[in-house]
Amino acid sequence: MGLVLIQGPEALLADRVITNVSSRFPNAQISNLHADELEVGVITDSLAPSLFGDQRIVVIRDTQDLTAECADEVLAYLEDEDSNLLLVLWHKGGVKGKGLIDKVKRLQPEVFSAEAIKKDSEKAEFIRSEFKVLGRKITTEAVQALIDSLGSDLRELGAACSQLASDVALQKTIDQDDVAKYQQGRVESTGFDVADAVVDGRTAEALISLRNALATGTDPVLIVSAL
Template sequence: MADVAWHSVDLAPVVLVHGTEPLIAARALERLKALARERDPEVAIHEIGGESAVAGALAQVTSPSLFGEGRFVLVPDLQSAPESLVNEVSSYIQSPEDDVTLVLVHRGGNRGKKLLDALKKAGVQRVAADPLKRAGDKQTFVTAEFTRAGRRIQPDAAAALVDAFGTDLSELAAISRQLIEDTTPEGGQQAAPVTLEHVRGVTAGRVETTAFAVADATIAGREAEALVLLQQARLAGADPVPLVAAMASKMRGLAKVSTPGASARSLGMPEWMVKNLSRDARGWSDRSLAHALNAVAQADHEVKGAGRDPQWSVQRMIIEISRARRTR
């Protein structure tokens, strides 16, 4: 079974969309339907599910058409399909029709495992509709959302969106749509790529975004700016824990790219992220980096209950890291 990404899946006689993330599954289906209509504007779209999932349903819609139009057949809930339909699918995949695209959606679980194994053995194209956990995968999702709309977003802008809204994929998709609408010019003018400034306009006051702004200023050694941003974060209601978490994330990134032989591939990071972190890392020595990591570890310990004043712990961390960066 050949795994393909939801944003690059192509038409094939049989496609399996498999996983528990409904939004990824929906995006894969939208792409496949659009490709089917692009290939044949007269394509007939059939869905076999619920009451229509009866014996013989698949054979009826996949039989050669008198009018010669292409057919797009969707089974939206393979994991709960009746045994008769599962058996039909098992037989059909042995010799699929050339002018039919059969899309099977399995939303997880063990039911239908025998058919899943058969699909794998047959080499059917599979889209993994799994929850996105890595920041890089979420940034790819954002970029794909803009591409679907015929727009572009700069890498640092996509990263900022993920920082602010990456805990909820549906929210991330919604804010992407809002940005697309807000930045589309009237009168048919060509839209410019969405930038970090555009993102900051819609994420103002968002705790995660504020936290990473504090971290960026701190690792650059801009102590005064970082402390001002920290005060703004407090006024916006930022809790000390995510502030320290953002700093820890940045410092871990610096440590990773400072490792001899580190590359985007070995670190599992996008090229642009490694490039930016490597630029920041040039201002750090091994000694100053170790001092900063110790400061983060101490602050993390204190804001989670070991310290008397979490706000002061964060402020002290920022001062120590900023000064470590300047002294090297």
């Protein structure tokens, strides 16, 4: 089924690649292996052909942390690949584990980038692309407001884009005020806010408050207790 190589430390981007390539084979069984937890033999067992020819996807995360013995198991498999298996290797970068990656690249895998997004210009492009996929428009000021408030965490930034697209009226261009309201809601929502909205029959507001309360670490038990 193939060989995929993901390079870069950004977990959100790597996870999206894994989700996208896995969706090509909806009936495949997926196994996630973390390099720092693997003992010798686990990779060989995981990559062994299925007795019934089932489609499988094996994801090895943090391949830069593989021991020499485990890396050899990967290379041994690549000498005789299973046509019913998709192997996904995620290497976060650096010189550690580079020997394995160089050998993998010679096999011409499908390569995806998950490089860290550090510059504000890159973050702005990420935000715009998120809203484009979501079918929404956002002002330049709103983009900058998101960067200023959440720019250090790409996963949280992506979640904010999705939340704003869901909460703001469909025909409205998302602006700086919408971002400010989103941020204020995340800070102030409590179990009592959820309860008040439920009692008053404000279903949409209750759902927003619930999401915001959970996002800021409110214990679900406290939310239930407030109802």
